[in-house]
Amino acid sequence: MHRTLNHRRAGVRARRARRRGRFLAALVFGAALFLPAMHSNPAVPWPKFDVEGHRGARGLMPENTLPAFRRALELGVTTLEMDVVISADSQVVVSHDPWFSGTFCSLPSGEPVPLEKERSYRLYDLTYDEIARFDCGSRGHPRFPDQQKMKVAKPLLRDVIAAAEAYTRTHDRPPVWYNIETKSSPEGDGVYHPPPDVFTRLLYEALDEAGITDRVILQSFDVRTLQYARAHDLGLRTALLIGQEEDAGLTANLERLGFTPDVYSPDYHLVDAALLEAAHARGMRVIPWTVNDVELMRRLKALGVEGIITDYPDRARFLLDE
Numbered sequence: 001m002h003r004t005l006n007h008r009r010a011g012v013r014a015r016r017a018r019r020r021g022r023f024l025a026a027l028v029f030g031a032a033l034f035l036p037a038m039h040s041n042p043a044v045p046w047p048k049f050d051v052e053g054h055r056g057a058r059g060l061m062p063e064n065t066l067p068a069f070r071r072a073l074e075l076g077v078t079t080l081e082m083d084v085v086i087s088a089d090s091q092v093v094v095s096h097d098p099w100f101s102g103t104f105c106s107l108p109s110g111e112p113v114p115l116e117k118e119r120s121y122r123l124y125d126l127t128y129d130e131i132a133r134f135d136c137g138s139r140g141h142p143r144f145p146d147q148q149k150m151k152v153a154k155p156l157l158r159d160v161i162a163a164a165e166a167y168t169r170t171h172d173r174p175p176v177w178y179n180i181e182t183k184s185s186p187e188g189d190g191v192y193h194p195p196p197d198v199f200t201r202l203l204y205e206a207l208d209e210a211g212i213t214d215r216v217i218l219q220s221f222d223v224r225t226l227q228y229a230r231a232h233d234l235g236l237r238t239a240l241l242i243g244q245e246e247d248a249g250l251t252a253n254l255e256r257l258g259f260t261p262d263v264y265s266p267d268y269h270l271v272d273a274a275l276l277e278a279a280h281a282r283g284m285r286v287i288p289w290t291v292n293d294v295e296l297m298r299r300l301k302a303l304g305v306e307g308i309i310t311d312y313p314d315r316a317r318f319l320l321d322e
Helices: 002-034 065-073 116-119 157-169 196-212 223-231 250-257 275-281 295-301 315-320
Strands: 051-052 079-086 092-094 177-182 216-220 238-242 264-266 307-310
Touching: 051 065, 051 315, 065 079, 065 157, 079 157, 079 196, 092 157, 092 196, 157 177, 157 196, 177 196, 196 216, 196 223, 216 223, 216 264, 223 238, 223 250, 238 250, 250 275, 295 307, 295 315, 307 315
Parallel strands: 051 079, 051 307, 079 177, 177 216, 216 238, 238 264
Antiparallel strands: 079 092
C-alpha cells in the first residue's frame, strides 16, 4: 500500500502544481468573473434557535457520512454541521481529519488503518475514487458506544448537499442550513490541504453550484479562510471557532480575525454571561460546541446562546419544541 501511494504521490504533486498555477493565474487575470453578489437577505430565515448536528449525528452514526446527516435531519436539526478537506483531484470531501483515522477507519483491504501511520494516509494525496475505497464506519468509534456500525465511505460535499436537499423536499421540511468548517492551518498548507485561497474558492464553487450559498455558515479556527471569504465578498456568513487553548479573550480573538463575524463559536466551557453580553453588543450570535448534556443545553439556552452544536441531536429535540 505504501509503495503504491509513494509512487502515485509524485505524479499527484506535479499535477497539483500545474492546477494551482492555472488557478492562481485565473484569479489574477479574471478575478472579477468569479465574484458573486452578496446574499444579504436570504430567502430562508436564520433559525431562531439553531440546533446543529455535529458531523451529522456523531453520537448515533459514523461521523460526517450520508447516514449521519440523514439521521440528523430525521431528528429535526436546523443546521448540518460538518468539516471539509480537499482531495488530490480538487474534490471537496466531507471529513474531520485530513487523513484516515486509525481509530475508526479501515484500509481498502479491510485491515484497520495503522494508528501510528494514520497521518501518512493523507486525503490530499488521494483522488476521491481512492478515498471512497476506505471504510470509516464498520469499526465504530470507541468514544461513542451508541454509534451504529456500518460500512460507509467519506462522501463528497456535493453528494451530502444533494441528499439533504432531496430529504427536506420529499419530507415537507424547511430548507436546512449548513455550517461547514475548513480543516486548514498554516503548517498544513501544501501538505494536508491547498493554501487558503484555493481551499476557500473550491469550497465556494461547490456551494454555488448547489445553489445554497445563502444558507451556509463558513466556520474555521483558521482565520485565513474566513478572511478570504470576507475580502472577496463571497456572501457566506462566517463563524470564528475558538477552543480553550487558543482563547485570548473576545477582543483579541476578533482582532486576530480582523473583522466581526456573524457567529462566535467557542468551546462551551468558555461561555458565560460576560462573554454573551460582549458578543451580543457586537451583533454576533453565540453558538457553542460540543454540547451533549441535556441540563447543560438548558442552562446555555437560558443564558442566552442562539444555538448549540451537539453530537446527539436526539437529546436536543426539546430545544426545538420550546
